[in-house]
Each structure stands twice: as structure tokens, then as C-alpha cells.
Amino acid sequence: MPSPKSDAANEVAKEKSQEKRAIPKHDKLQKKGAVPLLGNATLARAVNTSAQRRDIPDRRTYTKTQNNAHPFAKFENLREKGLEIGIPGPADTVTQDKGGVRSALAEVGIGYIGWTQDTFVQNVLPNAARSTIANQLYSGQNPTFSTYNFMMVTYDLSRFGIPDGQIIVGTEQQAFSWQPGGPDRWGINEIAYYQTFFDRKLELKAGYLRNSYEFAGTVVGGNAGASVFGPSSNVLYQGGMSSNQTPTPALNLRWNFDDRLYTKGSIQRSISPGGVFTEVTQNPTGLNGTTPNTGILLLDETGYLNKAAAGSPQTWLRAGAGYNSSNYTSLALPNNRTNPNTFYYIAADRQFWQTDAQGVASRGIYGGFSVMGAPSDLNKVTQYDELRVYVIGPFDSRPSDQISIVATDTCWSNLAVNAALVKGNLVHWDSKAISGTYTAHLAPGIYTSVGLTYINNPTSITYTPQTGHALNFSFSTSVFF
Template identity: 35%
Template structure:
């Protein structure tokens, strides 16, 4: 999956979390089920859609041939369109969808069973590459990069898990908006507070992640030492590190992330639940908005919870609530506070167990210091951006999804003040 396309957050979540619902209407298929163990395990914050629920599970025989050598392969293509139906077109576009905006990405994942060459336990290498393009790049970056080059390995019956190599922080922590972080439809990934603090979103960063679990494997503590993205922002980080494999980036220093949580899968007697709290400490120096001086550091924190509240079919289908609360200092972070509340339904109709409906609200607050600095130039600045979104992800065929969304956004631009936007979003996704 490609998580840089945060305007498609709803669709990505649908594809990641409907796998259990997909199983509900997918006949048992041992031939394709045997390839599940070769799906990537590096992206611990996300679920994979099962092989049996993709287009051509055998990939015309290629998947079987590669599996015999310990190699797994998956591919995805995401193709999106966004447009403000209120007709706020402008010669100089200032937010995603103001003019008709298109984006596309192609992603290829390869995994290798490292136990075949002497690694201990269940060690697995993941190598992934991404190509992405868009007509409005501030919200949808152009990328042609290695997206994952990392090893996942567990010890003591999965009570200790390691992920090390090049991987972005969003693939390991936080859990991107399951009901849709709506504000990102207009502002792009930079509007997410953890990314403001330096967590990597698009480009991978050199990382060592250690996850420790209790005997039940439900309570966990996840700690990562990684490199911050450039203090000048995500796009600057891409410009400085186009391959995704650069060890150092100018001005980007060490970032420590710690998350504690509780994760429980759905079963006949339990509802799915994921509760987490995270803290980030960035040793990079950021430019303070008011003084213009360099800060000593940057930091942030978040609380998040995803809970299944109904289970009409005694499986993963039903209603879920997802909420997040983020904070960082306003001296150096353009968006320093945000909260999100959303609800989504996996399998909203008995006849459509693989579909997903969602509605969500996000409010992100602009830094008070940044607003003060802006008024010095005689400009008005918005105090916040608020977005309400509704979406429906429909499985057209196994591995093919059409996701339709509508997002109302108040203050789609920081400055100058701009009229509200109503963004129509359509995405067509293919999973092989």
C-alpha cells in the first residue's frame, strides 16, 4: 500500500480493514491461502488484504513459482480524482481539488523468507517500490522511490518483534484515519500533526523498531529510533532523498517514537479493539515562527482508539468508532492540535460483506504563533480547518474497489481566508 496518498485515506483504510469481511464471502481456497505467510509483515500498523481476495490470486502462475523460492509478490494501483463541486476554480490552485485534480500510484512489494539463508525464527525481508504522480503536487507528492527495505523478525513466540531497515514511521505507528482524515483531502499529509513533528510519511527513514508484548500478545510497547524528515517539510525531504535510501538528510536528526497500546482481534466472543497512546521527541532544530531562531527540539503526542461497537454477524463486520487527539507545540508546527471522530461500517449490507461505509469529522488547529507572524504582513489567517466526510467503498470484483467520497471543508487554505469547499472524491483501486 501507498500511504502518501492521504486524500485516499478512506479507501486505504477500507482495503486494509475489510480483509476479515472479505473472508466472509470468499470460499475456502487452500491454493491461494498458502501464500498468506509471504505477505509483508514489516508494516505492523496496517493489515494486508488477503491473497485470496485479490485479482488473480495465482498471478497466472507467477506467485506459485516465486513461492517455491521463498519469494512473495503483491502489486497495487490507486487512481484518484478530486474536485470542488462548489466551483471555486482558480488560475493558481491553492488546495487539492480546487481545480479537477488527479493522482495515481503504482506499488510493488517483494518479500523473501530469510530463514532460507540462515536467519533465525521467521525473519522476512520486504522490498517495496512506489511510483506516484499527481496534477496538484502540494497535497499529492510526485514520488519514484524505494518505499520499504526492511526486515521483520520475532522472538519468544512473538513477544518480541523487531523491524529494522528503511521504512516510514506511519507504517509502524499511529494508525492512519480509518474513517478518513478528512482535512487531508484539501491540505495533504502535512496537515497530520505527527508528520509536522517529523514522523516520515512518504520517504522511508533508517529505523530500528522494537515491539514488546505480554503473554496474551494484546498489550504492547513499541519503541523506534529513526531519522526525522527534513524540518523544512515532507516535500523538501523528497527533494533531498529521491531514492528513499539516503542515510542522512541535511538538518534532519534523530527522532524517538514510543507507543503503548492494546490490540484485540475480533472473534465469536470478543469485539475488535485497538487503543494506543504515543509520544515523539525530535532532536532536529526547527525555525520558530515568531523569533526566527532555531528551536532546541520538537515533540508531540497522540491518543487514539478504534473499537468495534456492533457485530451483527459474529465476525469483523459491523460498526466501529475511531477517534484521535494530537498535540505539538505551536512555536514550530504549523498545525499543532487536531482531533478526529469517525464511524465506519464493514459489511453495511448482508449482501455486500466486503464493502465499507464511513463518516468522519476532523478539526485541525493552526499554530497561534504562526498566525501572529502572518498578521505582521497584514494578512488574515484561518484559526483552524474543519472537514466532514462521508464515503463508501464498494468491491466491484475481487481486488477491485471503487471508493466514492464527499468532503465539506471549512477554511481549506491557511491564508488568505478562502470560501468553503465541497470536495467530490472518486478512486479506483486494483490489488494483485
């Protein structure tokens, strides 16, 4: 089933639109007494609403329904489980089931999803202190290109009697024109085992995990395709959380009190205290069990998720905290290392208005906020605040597009700022930004995002008069296979 966030409007509305386009054929089938075709997300709700909320299929209903409902139903159980963000399903891909390849693999328990994301960013303000790529200070100072390419494969273990059992193996390749944005790498992004216990009350996931996809919900709108430019905070990564770029060994356990209330914990090998760039440089393939100065990250998130339904707007509240035993460089005593490090986050998203409650309930206007924090003696970013407003399915003619407006404030450590000030640098205490993004769902599996972001002080702590402001134009495409 789709993850708690994967019932996003992009896929739901796309399926709904496909149904509308197929009305003549649909009517003929109904006249013959046949079962009408259902959209992928519609099927998911029909199968088991409560199980959908927990990202777990009701296998009895699924088995009964898959042969006489939607042709993509047989792939639902092969989508990756345990995620907090949504990745489009097979119906929302370029390849779908062309040539019957996906069906042939599904017969032996194998599922897959591949996607590529390419992004261009450039500061369009004049006098932006253009430099060589080697001396570039922030993304967009010069025209900046990046590409991410992923391939995920799943294997269904439930066929052997393991409740919701699944093996997930994934790889990621990335390349950047500005290396500090990356750097370039090719390696794994996940090797995991998943299953449930106690009638799906308990979910277990273990292996090399990317916890940024499983905690905090940092992607605006909750869907990987519809939110290419969803802002997120460095607080989580400097605190040690793993990501697509930096998978690490971890054990995740989630307890579902009911269909809405949950708590989820993780024991994870922290990424490098030096951050994502250092971790990737030291462990580009992602297969190393450890890197210098890393310890254990203990993480917990408790949340309440009520999915959108007719007359019932979506509400998602979550709060989490992390404790990291890694050896961090002290900002108070730069030549010394110390531990532990900690961080926290609180976030909320609420659907304020449903524009198509009886059709696609997730369409509408949303608002949300995030607050994150960390100690100033071990972290350059000590606080991150975000306010967001976004619209899913803004127009009847574009039911799976998305518009987002996001305002952020990143606050720097007073110790780090004072140290730079003593050296005679121009410094700033925070960096504020506001961004607007429109994401268009052009065709099954194809998304394009255009964004404009104004940033006050785009560099880290120190700056020059020429780098005090940026107006970054962004263009990105995501294609799913």
C-alpha cells in the same frame, strides 16, 4: 499472517462470499470425507488466534495445514510483517495465482504484492476562485489528480532457521497534477529486515522504513484498500515520522506482553523539518541517509488490541509520543533554528455492534477518536482532533464494503496566525471538515471509493473570501495485484 489490522472485513467477507458461492462443490468434497476449503482469514484464525493478533504465524500449525486447506495458505508467511494497517493478501488480488507464477515464486521463498491507487478531487461549490495549477492553494480548488503505484517483494528467511525472518524491498512511484500535493517521485518506499525473538515476544524490524504504516493506525477501518480517504493529521509528519513517500533509516522494536497488550519503539532518522514536500524534493529516491537539518526521532507507542471474535467486539486503544532532535525553524524567531520538537497522539476504536458475530465477527458498527498535539513555537499545526463512525460490511449483499463518516478539526499555531495577521492577511485559527465515504469492493483486488467532504477554510492559515469553504467530491480506485 495478516497484520493486526489486516483481518479487516473486506478480505474476510470476500473469502466468506467465495465459500458460499462454492457450496455445491464444497458439499461434494465433504461427502467424500475431504477437508473443507477455508477462507484466507478463516484459515488464519484456525492456524493460531493469538499469533494472528501479533502478525506472526505459528509455523508448525501452518506447515501442517497448508497442504490440505486453502490453496492460498502457502502464501501467508510471505506477506509483509510488522504492519499496523492491513494490505490485502494474495487471495484478494486481481492476479491471485494465475499461471502459477505466485506459486513458483513461493517455492523459492519469494512473495509479492503490487497495487495502484488513483484519485480525483474537485471542489463542486460555485465561485471557488479557480486558478492555474501553479497558483492552486489546496487540493480540489481545480480538478486535482494523483496516482500512487507500489510494488513490494518479500523473501522468507525462516527456511534458513531464522525465526519468522523476512527481507522486504519495495518501490513507489507517484505523480500529481498539483505538485504541492506530492511532488512527483520514483524511489524506494522500504528496504527492511524482520525477525522475532523469545518465542515471538520481541519483534525487530530495521532498514529504510515507512513508520506511518507501523504506528498510530491513522487509516479509518485499518485496511489500505477499504479506506482510500481515511483522514490523517499533519502532526505526525511535521514531527518527523516517515511514510511511503519518505522512507528513512530506522530500527523498530515491539514487545508483546501478551496477545493484546504491546509497546513499540522506534529510533528513526527524522524526515526534513520542512515537511514531506521538502524531504521528497531533497531526497526523491529515498536512498539518502540524511537531508539538511534532520536529526533523530525517538518514538514510542503503547496499545491494547482485542481482535473481533464471536461475541467479543474489537477494541483498539493506543497512545504514543515522539521526540525529535532536528533543527526546526522557530515560529517565534523566524530567522533562527532550534530543537528539540515533540508531539503526542491518543486514539481509540471500538466495535459497538457485531452484525454477523457467528460468521464474520469484524462486520459491524465502529466508533473512534484521535487527539494529536505539538508545540506552537515549532509547528504550524498544533492540535488535531478527529471523531469517526464507520461500518464494515454494511449489507449482507455487500459484506466487504465500508461506509465512514469522519469529522476533523485542525488547529493552527497562534504564533503563525498572529504573524500572518500582522501582515494584513485574512486568517483563520482552525480548519474544520466532515467527510462521508463509501468504499465498494467490486471484485478480488478491486476497490472503488466515492466521497464528499465539506471543509471550512481548506487553505493554510491565510485565505480569501472565495477560498473560505470547499465541498470536495472525491473518486478513487485501488487495484491490487
